[in-house]
Amino acid sequence: MSDADRLRRTHLRAATRGLLDPRLVVERWLADAQSLSLLLGDEPGDADCQDAFDVVAARGRLRRADAELLWSLKGERTLAWLERTIQGDAGRELVRSALRVPDVAGWLRQAEQLFEECEVGVDFAWRAEVARTLITDLDDAQLVELAARQCDLADVPLAEQLAQAQDWLTRHPETFLAASVWIQSVGFALREDLAESDANLAGTSEKFAILLDEIEEAEADLSLENIPALPSVITQALFQTAGGTVDVAEDARRPSLPDEAREGWPEIYRIAAWRDLPRVSAAAAKATSQRGLSDRLCWESPDGTRRASLRMRDALDAGGETTITLAFERLPDSDELSLEDLVGKSLTLGGAEARIERREVGGEAVACAPIVVERMLAGTDEYLVLNVAGQTWWPAWS
């Protein structure tokens, strides 16, 4: 992937749906810079530390901006003002003053807090706003530190702290996912030839590439792109190789599988892959289903005659829990077999227990079981194991 492609992800959903507006991002940078020029005029001697920090950061940001966008927004005059302001002894004083602002320890505290809030599901819009603020502040501080280095005012402690902050961001990129659309827009607002034209400046954009990698991965996970569809024949063979019959007598409620057998299970069957599900409502589950994601989670009976699949589109919220349906069907080669013999049998799926019921759908009798999502995901096993009447069913793809 080229450096430009690392920042411009044209295939992500926000880009394909036309949600990105890099022009707006540059407009915002310009408007802030213009406000600074109004604030300080040609006498930057009046600037306090906060003004100085903004001026130095704004200059770095606009230097890094896509030249065509900047030109189309008539931003050259503003950039020229910023360049003038940073020059000479007065400029050095401004940079020196700006260096007094960034409190990276405070940034880390706030980022940790946002990380924890993600776990407890704080309002999405608020998280997006905080994430955007945190990224902007870190970016500004890195631009100020770079400017300091370039005018022989290198601040080693600050550089080390910023490296720690960047390291934290690299290890916890998911913390910032709420600001995904804005991050993608920034990627498009940066100049394509940044790496060739100014390697140091390009270094400050690395965090956006890291965050974009995370967005791409999250999107691929949600759309199951990362997960190869294993034919059920292969998964079944893997089970058999590993001797994967479950000792139901030992623990019928929570069947465990040999480690070798688990390795053959597609990633989507991992409970961790669904860890966000308890926070979502039935409406969200239905929306997930409409995108065709979850209905592909299926299991086949050991004799290969039946299939069970989760139907998220039937999700219901009641009593603080979300219930979805596990529907049973005959596989094509077993038409003569009835589903009726499943009715009344008990099953476990993850940590959820249920009994198979007979329901009338469109005048036809079907076998299905209500599964409480929260209990399903509370299973102690790492994978979503379906056990029907003491038999483990194989993971399969519809």
Added chain:
Amino acid sequence: MSWKEAFGPQVLQPRWSGPALQFFSDANALCRHLAKHMLTHPESLAWSVAFSSLDYVVPADDRDRLWRMRQAMGQQSEPPPELVAIYRDAIREAWEDAEQMDWIVTIGDVLVGFGTSAVLVLAERDGQRWFQRTAFLPGHGEPAEPRRELRSGRDASVGPYEPIHVRLLKRRAQAWTAQQRHYYLVFRVAVQAIRERHWTRSEWNENARPCDYALLKSKLPSPSQQIDDWLAARQRCGRMP
């Protein structure tokens, strides 16, 4: 004089060919909106810049007095008539400007308009009539902005962080004309705020409303446009002295 008398005619027959617009008919709703927007810092500051007559009614920069006004209004369910009159005029002007400038959008049962004063108005259709739902200054009503820990300073001598437009308001605004203040401190910030919104339905919460006024963004001028363009728009709408 009651607030209803201050508000005047309750129905605005717009110049456009659409149905009539019913202003706030419920004192509680009106009180709620006045409290949330005109009487809450920092939006109160922006209102006082955009409508100088408000200075005689609202202590825009005094949070304690604003709080007491909100409390009193909440207890009496009766907004001060002078405040109501200014709010009504602001809404009326915004609808007229929106029509004149074509800064108006309809989506389903929602009607959104934006005036040259920077007031954004939103109405919803119920049957044959549009009902005023809210009117505010976008971009000015976020008192709960995220903290900026990184900007808090490596040493105690660094002053607290304030957004640039607030710094401008405090330090430079006195040297400006009323129009410059209105444009740089209120209008431009509002346009920027609208343009940064997205009209999309949440994939996680089907019941959450999309941000209706984001639809205006394609119609509004770029925030990088100059004050002269805004003055020309004001002139066209008959808002210049």
